[in-house]
Amino acid sequence: MKISIIGAGFVGATTAQRIWEKNLGDVFLYDIIEDMPQGKALDMMESAPILGIESKIVGTNRFEDCKDSDIFIITSGLARQPGMSRDDLLNRNAEIASNVAENIQRFSQNALVIVVSNPVDVLTYLIAHKTKLPKHRVMGMAGVLDSARFRYFIASELDIAPQAVQAMVLGGHGDEMVPLSRFATVSGVGIEHFLSKEKIEQLIKRTREGGAEIVKLLKKGSAYYAPSASILEMVESIVKDQKRILPCSAWCEGHYGVNGQYIGVPVILGRNGVEKIIELPLTEDELEALQESARHVAANVAKLNLF
Numbered sequence: 200m201k202i203s204i205i206g207a208g209f210v211g212a213t214t215a216q217r218i219w220e221k222n223l224g225d226v227f228l229y230d231i232i233e234d235m236p237q238g239k240a241l242d243m244m245e246s247a248p249i250l251g252i253e254s255k256i257v258g259t260n261r262f263e264d265c266k267d268s269d270i271f272i273i274t275s276g277l278a279r280q281p282g283m284s285r286d287d288l289l290n291r292n293a294e295i296a297s298n299v300a301e302n303i304q305r306f307s308q309n310a311l312v313i314v315v316s317n318p319v320d321v322l323t324y325l326i327a328h329k330t331k332l333p334k335h336r337v338m339g340m341a342g343v344l345d346s347a348r349f350r351y352f353i354a355s356e357l358d359i360a361p362q363a364v365q366a367m368v369l370g371g372h373g374d375e376m377v378p379l380s381r382f383a384t385v386s387g388v389g390i391e392h393f394l395s396k397e398k399i400e401q402l403i404k405r406t407r408e409g410g411a412e413i414v415k416l417l418k419k420g421s422a423y424y425a426p427s428a429s430i431l432e433m434v435e436s437i438v439k440d441q442k443r444i445l446p447c448s449a450w451c452e453g454h455y456g457v458n459g460q461y462i463g464v465p466v467i468l469g470r471n472g473v474e475k476i477i478e479l480p481l482t483e484d485e486l487e488a489l490q491e492s493a494r495h496v497a498a499n500v501a502k503l504n505l506f
């Protein structure tokens with residue numbers, strides 16, 4: 200497997216490290232900043248004798264080195280600063296994403312693409328449109344991260360193992376995301392058996408604001424440890440064809456009443472990308488919240504003037 204990461208900043212480099220340390224394939228780390236990806240790659244490679252890693256990691260400023268990659272992970276672009284919303288990044292990051300899409304189209308016509316740069320649902324649309332790749336081969340990462348935050352907050356509140364908690368957050372990666380508390384469980388038992396309604400509402404609010412909470416604490420830039428772990432989970436499911444069910448920004452054609460748009464929904468993720476969208480039986484309120492979130496994403500896609 201050849202896995203290329205575009206953008207060697209906090210998310211890109213941490214993702215490179217996680218993927219490389221799991222031996223999932225050879226990693227190419229690309230950035231426009233001269234020598235920086237090479238320096239990070241060399242630093243990681245120098246840990247290979249200690250960690251016993253056989254695959255390689257290459258830093259580069261030449262996009263052609265990423266030619267014929269099986270997977271591209273797009274982390275290039277600006278991260279938000281305190282006081283900004285993810286949507287505030289739209290104009291600048293759309294320019295960068297357009298440039299990246301042109302390069303992917305030039306050098307790899309058969310890749311799978313995981314978009315991470317924000318606003319992620321909008322940029323996933325942009326990259327799918329510009330690369331002309333089949334829509335199921337292009338997806339956005341956000342739902343795994345938002346769900347992991349929700350799961351962690353529940354576990355932390357109950358003082359139990361985070362892995363015992365299952366939960367899913369759907370919708371766009373923004374304030375309108377849709378944490379589905381009805382489907383959240385502790386080892387299969389609904390969270391309403393452990394937590395009051397008020398407490399669950401507090402945890403939902405904290406999940407919606409999870410990205411901003413980190414931005415505020417870091418004071419410069421945004422989260423990258425949990426985001427890179429989330430990307431790793433998607434990449435592993437693809438590389439090993441595990442067909443895990445994960446919430447991803449996926450192309451909907453009538454699913455959940457959303458048509459012709461990327462939005463966070465549960466999918467089966469395997470070697471071919473998004474193999475199937477799972478349609479959960481949502482209540483009217485949940486469905487309306489998901490569609491409202493989709494309308495918000497659509498309004499931003501319209502600003503790109505793609506047609």
Ligand SMILES: NC(=O)c1ccc[n+]([C@@H]2O[C@H](COP(=O)([O-])OP(=O)(O)OC[C@H]3O[C@@H](n4cnc5c(N)ncnc54)[C@H](O)[C@@H]3O)[C@@H](O)[C@H]2O)c1
Nearest residue numbers: 206208209210230231275276277278315316317319340426
């Ligand atoms: N989807 C999510 O859940 C999620 C989670 C975390 C971060 N993000 C987003 O990921 C992006 C990256 O975050 P970060 O913390 O790594 O930022 P960062 O500033 O640390 O890194 C961004 C990198 O992109 C590079 N870059 C800029 N233009 C480029 C181009 N044309 N080609 C290649 N590289 C280019 C920069 O040189 C920089 O090294 C941000 O947009 C952030 O909002 C999304």
Ligand SMILES: O=C(O)C[C@H](O)C(=O)O
Nearest residue numbers: 279285317410411421422
């Ligand atoms: O919050 C951000 O801007 C980065 C990312 O989308 C996150 O949720 O951590």
